[in-house]
Amino acid sequence: MFIHDKVDDQLVQDVLSRKHQIEYSVHGLQHWQRVERNGLFLSEREGGDDLVVSLFALFHDSQRLNDFEDPEHGSxxxxxxxxxxxxxRLCISEAQLQTLTEACRDHTESIYSDNATIRCCWDGDRLDLTRISVIPDSEMLNTATAKEIADTMDYSILDRYRSYSR
Structure with missing residues (x-):
C-alpha cells in the first residue's frame, strides 16, 4: 500500500480504522499514497528523512472531519x-516524532520551514493539489525540486517514480 517498508499494511489499516468516515474524500488513502510518492521523490533529491516523510503522508490528513474547513485536522x-x-507502533526516535508532529500540525497553516524533512513533506502534499484542479504555485513551495516541477508543470516525473530504491 505504501512505498516505505516500515509503513506496513497493518499500520495503514490501523490508521484507516481511526479515520473519520467521509463518504468520498479528496484527502483519503489515494491522496496519502501520492503524498508519500511525491515526498520520497523530493526527499531523495533534497535530503529529507524518508521514514518521517512516509509517516507524514499517512497521518497528515488522517483525522479530517471533512474535505473543507477543518483547521485542527493536522493537530x-x-x-x-x-x-x-x-x-x-512507530519505530522512530523522539527527534523524528517531533519532526513528524510539527509537519502534521503545521502543514496547512505554515508555508516555509528550515527543516529539510518538513519541506519535503509539505511540498509532497502541495504537489498533489492538481487532484482538485489547483496548480501549485512555486512561490508557495520549499524545495528546488518541487519549484522546478511546478514551474515546468511537468508532473509526469512523479508518475514515473514508483519504487523505493534505498
Whole structure:
C-alpha cells in the first residue's frame, strides 16, 4: 500500500480504522499514497528523512472531519501519530516524532520551514493539489525540486517514480 517498508499494511489499516468516515474524500488513502510518492521523490533529491516523510503522508490528513474547513485536522493527525508512537507502533526516535508532529500540525497553516524533512513533506502534499484542479504555485513551495516541477508543470516525473530504491 505504501512505498516505505516500515509503513506496513497493518499500520495503514490501523490508521484507516481511526479515520473519520467521509463518504468520498479528496484527502483519503489515494491522496496519502501520492503524498508519500511525491515526498520520497523530493526527499531523495533534497535530503529529507524518508521514514518521517512516509509517516507524514499517512497521518497528515488522517483525522479530517471533512474535505473543507477543518483547521485542527493536522493537530489531530499529530496527536494520533504520538499515540501510535507511545504504544510502540512507530519505530522512530523522539527527534523524528517531533519532526513528524510539527509537519502534521503545521502543514496547512505554515508555508516555509528550515527543516529539510518538513519541506519535503509539505511540498509532497502541495504537489498533489492538481487532484482538485489547483496548480501549485512555486512561490508557495520549499524545495528546488518541487519549484522546478511546478514551474515546468511537468508532473509526469512523479508518475514515473514508483519504487523505493534505498
Amino acid at each position: 489531530r493527525g499529530a496527536t494520533l501519530a504520538t499515540e501510535f508512537y507511545d504504544q510502540g
